[in-house]
Amino acid sequence: MQPIVAGHHINVGAIFRSAAALGVDAVLVTPRCADPLYRRSIRVSMGTVFQVPWTRIDPWPAGVDLLRDNGFHVAAMALSDDSVSLDELAAAQPERLAVVMGTEGDGLSARTVASADSVVRIPMAGGVDSLNVAAASAVAMWALR
Numbered sequence: 001m002q003p004i005v006a007g008h009h010i011n012v013g014a015i016f017r018s019a020a021a022l023g024v025d026a027v028l029v030t031p032r033c034a035d036p037l038y039r040r041s042i043r044v045s046m047g048t049v050f051q052v053p054w055t056r057i058d059p060w061p062a063g064v065d066l067l068r069d070n071g072f073h074v075a076a077m078a079l080s081d082d083s084v085s086l087d088e089l090a091a092a093q094p095e096r097l098a099v100v101m102g103t104e105g106d107g108l109s110a111r112t113v114a115s116a117d118s119v120v121r122i123p124m125a126g127g128v129d130s131l132n133v134a135a136a137s138a139v140a141m142w143a144l145r
Contacts, residue, residue: 008104009034013044014134015101020048022141027054028098030063061112064100068117072098076116077136078108079129083119090143097144101137 012034019027027036033056034041036049057063064074073094100116102108107130113119122131122139131139 009038009040010044011104011132011134012036013041013049015137016041016045016049016052016054018134018138018141019052020045022138022145024052024141027052028057028063029054030060031056031058032060061109061115064112064115067098070096072096073118074098074100074116075118075120076100076108076113077121077140078102078113078119079121080113080119083121086120086122086140086143089118089120093144099137099140099144101133101140104133 012029013036016027016036018024029036036042036045036054042049057066067074073096075089075097077099099120100108100112102112120140122136124130130136
């Protein structure tokens with residue numbers, strides 16, 4: 001699995017830390033994503049930004065086609081009427097999977113969600129509709145390990 005992220009320095013660092021801990025192959029960051037080599041990102045990642053392979057994927061969201069051309073199923077983490085649960089994706093996980101996660105608050109653009117092969121949600125309880133992107137990425141990486 002390869003997560004693709006956009007977001008704040010703290011969240012980016014936390015995502016890299018989870019990616020290292022959960023054995024993710026690589027992290028791809030979008031052009032507007034916070035810099036993983038920014039001091040705060042490095043500190044929050046506990047230095048794992050130097051351990052996990054990563055690169056920028058540009059342009060975005062046109063990069064979805066590049067991933068698909070290279071055999072990846074692209075799953076967008078988003079709240080959507082046509083989304084499948086993370087459990088469903090894990091039960092029928094494609095051989096090559098790229099999971100796209102959006103920024104805190106705004107999430108993914110409608111264009112990115114529309115370009116994905118599937119839309120995935122983490123089932124929630126207690127009237128909560130979503131998690132912080134760093135927490136959601138850790139849950140997804142664990143479920144799809």
